Amino acid sequence: MTHSTPAAVRTRIAPSPTGFLHLGTARTALYSWAYARHHGGVFVLRIEDTDVARSTQDSVDQILASMQWLGLGYDEGPFYQMQRLERYSAVVAQLMAEGKAYHCYSTPEELEAVREAKRALGEKTLYDGRWRPQPGKTLPSIPAGVQPVVRFKNPADGDVTWNDLVKGPITINNREIDDLIIVRTDGIPTYNFAVVVDDWDMAITHVFRGDEHMNNTPWQINIFNALGAALPQFGHCPVILGDDGQKLSKRRGAVSVTAYEEGGYLPEAMLNYLARLGWSHGDDELFSSEQLVSWFDGSHLNKSPAQWDPAKLLWVNAHYMKAASNERLASLVTAQLAKRGMVPDERLIDICALFKDRCETTVVLADWAAAFYADVTPKSEELAQHITDVIRPVLALLAEKLAACVWDKSTIAAAIKEVLTAQGLKMPQLAMPVRVLVMGSAQTPALDAVLALSKREIVLQRLAQA
Numbered sequence: 001m002t003h004s005t006p007a008a009v010r011t012r013i014a015p016s017p018t019g020f021l022h023l024g025t026a027r028t029a030l031y032s033w034a035y036a037r038h039h040g041g042v043f044v045l046r047i048e049d050t051d052v053a054r055s056t057q058d059s060v061d062q063i064l065a066s067m068q069w070l071g072l073g074y075d076e077g078p079f080y081q082m083q084r085l086e087r088y089s090a091v092v093a094q095l096m097a098e099g100k101a102y103h104c105y106s107t108p109e110e111l112e113a114v115r116e117a118k119r120a121l122g123e124k125t126l127y128d129g130r131w132r133p134q135p136g137k138t139l140p141s142i143p144a145g146v147q148p149v150v151r152f153k154n155p156a157d158g159d160v161t162w163n164d165l166v167k168g169p170i171t172i173n174n175r176e177i178d179d180l181i182i183v184r185t186d187g188i189p190t191y192n193f194a195v196v197v198d199d200w201d202m203a204i205t206h207v208f209r210g211d212e213h214m215n216n217t218p219w220q221i222n223i224f225n226a227l228g229a230a231l232p233q234f235g236h237c238p239v240i241l242g243d244d245g246q247k248l249s250k251r252r253g254a255v256s257v258t259a260y261e262e263g264g265y266l267p268e269a270m271l272n273y274l275a276r277l278g279w280s281h282g283d284d285e286l287f288s289s290e291q292l293v294s295w296f297d298g299s300h301l302n303k304s305p306a307q308w309d310p311a312k313l314l315w316v317n318a319h320y321m322k323a324a325s326n327e328r329l330a331s332l333v334t335a336q337l338a339k340r341g342m343v344p345d346e347r348l349i350d351i352c353a354l355f356k357d358r359c360e361t362t363v364v365l366a367d368w369a370a371a372f373y374a375d376v377t378p379k380s381e382e383l384a385q386h387i388t389d390v391i392r393p394v395l396a397l398l399a400e401k402l403a404a405c406v407w408d409k410s411t412i413a414a415a416i417k418e419v420l421t422a423q424g425l426k427m428p429q430l431a432m433p434v435r436v437l438v439m440g441s442a443q444t445p446a447l448d449a450v451l452a453l454s455k456r457e458i459v460l461q462r463l464a465q466a
Contacts, residue, residue: 009041010205013067013074014195016048017059020256021066023248023308024210024240027274031208031237033072034275034289034296044202045077048195050188052082066257069267071289079202081194088189091197091227092150092182100226101182103148104131105140126178127151150183152193152223160218165206165235166301172218180219192219200229206298211236235298237278238305248308264336264361266324269317277306286319318360326353329365336366342373347453354445354453368439372454376440376462386433386442392466394423394430395437399463407456413448437462 011032015025036043045067049055064078095101106114106127115125131139132153154177161171182193189197199207214236224231240248248255260270271289279302281287281295321329329352330344337344344351351369359365387395401415420430431447438459444450451459 008205009036009039010044010203011036011041011208012044012046012199012202012204013072014046014048014198015063016051017056017063018051018054019059020258021063022255023257023274024255026066026070026257026270027240027277028208028210028237029067029072030070030271030274031235031279031296031301032206033074034292035206035208035298036075037293038296041205042075043073044079044204045074046079046081046198046202047077048081048191050081050191050194052188062256062258066261069261070257070271071267076202079198081189081198084194084198085188087201088183088194088197089187092189092193095152095182095226096150098226099133100153101150102131102133102153104151104179104181105143105146105148106131107143107146124176129179132179147185149181149185151179152182152219152226154179154219154222160221162217162221162231162234165208165233165298166237167211167214167303170214170217174218174222177218180223182223192216193223196220196223196227196229199232200224200227203230204232206235207232208235208237211238235301237301238303240277241305241307243308243310245307264332264363264366265313265317266320266362269313269320272320273313273316277308278302286316314360321356321359321361321365324356326350326356329356329362332362333366333369336362337369337373340366340370340374342370344369344373347372351453354449358445368444371439371441376438378436378440382436382442386436387466388433391429391433394419394425395433395463395466397422398430398434399460402451402456402463403460407452409448409452412451416448433466434463437466 013025013029013032015021015029021029033043035041047060047063049060060078067074092101104127111127114128118125131151133139155174158174159171160174161169163169180192181190183189198204217234217236221231242248257270261267268289271292272287275287275292275296276285279296280300281291284291287295326349330348333348333352334344348369351372352365355365355368359368398416398419401419402412405411405415416427416430419425420427423430427447432442434447435444435450436442438454439450
């Protein structure tokens with residue numbers, strides 16, 4: 001690849017296909033995408049699959065599906081590191097030829113012994129440099145049958161300094177880091193080396209990533225410099241904490257994007273919530289992806305960790321549920337009902353229209369819709385509370401009226417009113433028992449609207465169970 005000074009902003013997201021796209025990576029992807037879009041730049045997707053033992057095609061598929069669901073369209077890629085091994089080998093050969101990398105024949109056992117000795121002295125467990133070539137130094141004899149790794153010859157002194165887009169100026173002394181392994185014994189490059197070659201070849205100008213990568217940045221900057229490559233700007237975003245104050249991780253809670261899609265969240269709500277989880281635009285809580293792009297210039301990123309708040313996400317999702325078209329919600333609810341073995345009909349759009357304002361997710365909306373397409377089982381305590389000897393004859397009278405009336409909302413409303421007047425009752429005294437029997441819940445939208453969407457024979461059958 002040829003290298004030139006990039007004219008435009010170029011960002012990337014580079015997930016590892018060893019599991020789902022988790023929320024931290026999704027947020028980083030969102031920031032990278034929004035920054036590129038804000039500046040009219042290019043957003044690149046790269047799959048970092050050099051962890052051959054743990055990488056799976058399933059994970060790749062999940063990552064691509066999650067990006068698509070979130071609406072984070074990429075302009076180039078996906079690129080796969082395992083398809084670029086020849087390129088990495090060529091760059092390693094260049095570094096070796098220039099004396100900037102070398103073979104190390106230390107065995108894992110020898111390295112562990114060195115670390116143990118340093119721990120005992122209270123020192124940093126850095127590589128001891130035994131195979132590092134130096135003027136006038138005699139290296140050990142190459143042991144038979146040992147496959148070497150390749151190490152990068154890190155500068156022995158001086159500082160690595162960068163102005164982080166999130167955290168500001170950061171300086172690390174080179175004596176704090178050691179000669180990084182850049183190629184393993186199996187010939188596969190390590191993360192810290194491959195990522196530099198990729199960012200160089202792909203002319204990446206801005207790297208947003210989680211701050212767990214910050215310890216890698218000094219090594220990466222030194223490798224960029226050794227290659228004479230232009231440095232991207234780095235922005236390290238603080239971790240996301242769970243609602244228990246611990247770092248959100250794959251082992252703790254539902255942290256994959258897929259889990260939230262399956263849980264009935266809308267992508268625009270997830271995007272909105274993730275954006276606010278570590279970035280702000282004044283006091284704006286609710287905004288579209290177009291607004292995010294227009295505002296996201298890389299400033300106003302929080303320096304301290306954000307806390308995942310499930311209740312806040314539900315509030316945001318409820319907002320977008322209300323704004324979503326009934327047709328779109330019906331399509332999403334159809335998929336939810338299919339998992340329960342239910343096939344809805346043309347009523348579903350109107351059902352979604354009636355119930356969406358009281359639902360935080362499409363799963364909850366499907367719970368309501370299910371009452372129109374499957375049997376309901378009222379709670380025994382609600383039956384005991386609402387279905388009394390006093391109300392049973394009234395329910396029988398209502399059933400009689402409903403059996404004979406035109407089946408539309410206004411006529412049903414008139415029938416209910418007629419029964420209330422004849423019996424000298426107030427609406428809740430009749431509505432609550434009817435709701436419990438017909439919908440399995442004492443709380444629903446307006447009774448006439450609910451009944452009008454129900455099938456007459458089902459309503460009569462359920463009322464008869466009183």
